[in-house]
Amino acid sequence: YFSGRAALRILLSALHIPTGSLVAIQGFTCAAVALPIVSMGLKPLYIDINQDDFSMNIDDLKRKYTENVTVLILQHSFGIVPSKRDEIIRFCKDHHIFLIEDLAHGYIPHSLQSPPDTLNYCALLSFGRSKLLSSVFGSAVLTPNKALSDVLENAQKELPDAPKSLVYRCLLYKMLLPTIKYTYP
Numbered sequence: 638y639f640s641g642r643a644a645l646r647i648l649l650s651a652l653h654i655p656t657g658s659l660v661a662i663q664g665f666t667c668a669a670v671a672l673p674i675v676s677m678g679l680k681p682l683y684i685d686i687n688q689d690d691f692s693m694n695i696d697d698l699k700r701k702y703t704e705n706v707t708v709l710i711l712q713h714s715f716g717i718v719p720s721k722r723d724e725i726i727r728f729c730k731d732h733h734i735f736l737i738e739d740l741a742h743g744y745i746p747h748s749l750q751s752p753p754d755t756l757n758y759c760a761l762l763s764f765g766r767s768k769l770l771s772s773v774f775g776s777a778v779l780t781p782n783k784a785l786s787d788v789l790e791n792a793q794k795e796l797p798d799a800p801k802s803l804v805y806r807c808l809l810y811k812m813l814l815p816t817i818k819y820t821y822p
Contacts (some may be wrong), residue, residue, distance in 0.1 A: 638793065641741050641763035645710075646673035646757065646775040651788040652735060653721065654679060655706050661701075661709040661734070670710060670733045682706060692719035697727065706732070710761075712739040730755060737761055741776075756782040 638644035649660075656678040659815045662670055664683040676801065685697040691714035698709075709729055711719060729736040734757070741763035759780035780786050 638776045638778070638796075639799065640669075641761060641776040642669040642673055642777050644761055644763075645670070645737075646676060647789065647792050648737065648761070648778055649673060649677045649679065651785060651792060652708065657705075658707040659703065659705045660738060661693075661698060661706050663712055663792075665691055665712070665714065666710075666712055670712070676697075679708075686714075687720060689721045690717045690754075691715060692721070695721040695728065697725050698725065702728075702732065706734055708737060710737045712741075715792065717805075720757075723783050729757070733757070735759075756785075758782070759785070771812045 638648060654660075658679050659677050659682040660674045661684055663680045663686050665686045673742050674681045680739075682701060684701060685694045686692060693711060703727075709725070709726055711722065713719065723781070726736060728734070736755070736758045738760045740760055747792070759778050759782070762777045762779070763775075778789055780789075
């Protein structure tokens with residue numbers, strides 16, 4: 638997809654979540670996470686973070702949880718694997734919450750493996766300028782759920798092609814980057 642924000646919006650649309658449902662996200666995040674949620678008629682439920690890994694606090698999640706939470710976005714802030722990742726995965730399984738692991742800031746290889754015994758899962762990668770894997774723009778959704786994968790693939794096919802001028806500017810940016818960085822004080 639063109640951006641992580643676009644991928645998240647298309648993913649939320651593909652999940653057919655009822656309007657007004659809650660999407661649990663951590664309080665320390667960027668607008669690019671909350672805006673697609675709001676644009677889909679869903680409500681972000683902000684969860685406090687841990688001081689050690691800047692990721693979602695499981696105790697605050699348990700306090701704020703209601704049956705209206707249908708999706709949880711587990712962010713790997715600064716590429717740090719959340720210290721309570723396994724507990725949060727178990728919580729999502731126990732409460733039938735769809736889990737999205739946001740790997741936009743980075744990841745370690747094992748975090749690309751879906752949790753065992755779940756189809757209610759996907760990983761979201763972002764390839765923007767400031768990301769670990771940069772191609773200037775772009776993103777990907779990875780899921781073991783074949784039905785969801787098919788829906789996402791069909792949605793992607795319906796998207797318009799990027800204008801050639803945009804593709805050219807993206808490619809040009811990568812070539813000019815060394816010169817741009819050299820001019821910084």
